[in-house]
Amino acid sequence: MTATARRPGGRAARIRAQVLAAVRALLVERGYDELTVDAVAERSGVHRTTVYRRWRDVGGLLADVLGSARDDDWRPRDTGSLAGDLTALNDEVRAALMEEPPLTMAMIAASFRSEAAATALGRFWEDRYARCEVVVDRAVARGEVPAGTDARRLLLAATAPVYHRLVLLRLPDDPGLPADAARAAALAAAAGAFDGPAGAGPSVRLP
Numbered sequence: 001m002t003a004t005a006r007r008p009g010g011r012a013a014r015i016r017a018q019v020l021a022a023v024r025a026l027l028v029e030r031g032y033d034e035l036t037v038d039a040v041a042e043r044s045g046v047h048r049t050t051v052y053r054r055w056r057d058v059g060g061l062l063a064d065v066l067g068s069a070r071d072d073d074w075r076p077r078d079t080g081s082l083a084g085d086l087t088a089l090n091d092e093v094r095a096a097l098m099e100e101p102p103l104t105m106a107m108i109a110a111s112f113r114s115e116a117a118a119t120a121l122g123r124f125w126e127d128r129y130a131r132c133e134v135v136v137d138r139a140v141a142r143g144e145v146p147a148g149t150d151a152r153r154l155l156l157a158a159t160a161p162v163y164h165r166l167v168l169l170r171l172p173d174d175p176g177l178p179a180d181a182a183r184a185a186a187l188a189a190a191a192g193a194f195d196g197p198a199g200a201g202p203s204v205r206l207p
Helices: 010-030 037-044 048-055 058-069 082-098 103-111 115-142 151-168 177-190
Strands: none
Touching: 010 037, 010 048, 010 058, 010 103, 037 048, 037 058, 048 058, 058 103, 058 115, 082 103, 082 115, 082 151, 082 177, 103 115, 115 151, 115 177, 151 177
16 A cells, blocks of 8 residues: 555545535435436536546445445443433434434435445444444443343334434424433333343343
8 A cells, every 4th residue: 555545635535525525415405316426526626537437426426425424433422321321312313313404314315216325324324323332231331221131122212213203204303202212212121121132022020
């Protein structure tokens, strides 16, 4: 690998930043149907040949936007309790789904139209849920939930109501939902509802 290839910035990084910023802006403003490589080249000020050579098509552009989102150092907050951690997580989910401009919603919509975007979005979710498993690890260490609690099942149960309301049902926002869903999931986890691997069914501990 050359010294140029190891540089964290430089012209290639600037071009990528310009192009991905243009993709985000155009996706929100015009939607997937009007997102083209030529439009991205024009908005970004990067020659269309460069965009085609590096990203090939709209799917490649969307995949890189989602891939870049995994390059951050985001980690879930530690509030001192499972219900608090899940509430903080749900608050972030809610904020992302309601942001203006609605980039997260636009990317979700695009994933239904582009196989490359769908694959990249799946990788993004996998990355985020993997990072969030520490929330359950902390809860186990504090004695809030059984040691065999399945982190992924618990996290999905806690966050699903927020996605379901805002993405699937498109209902008006309910500011109390993040905390309500978090508390319900935490109580279920404490009772052993997520004890064991997926498909094993709940193993509720009776007093």
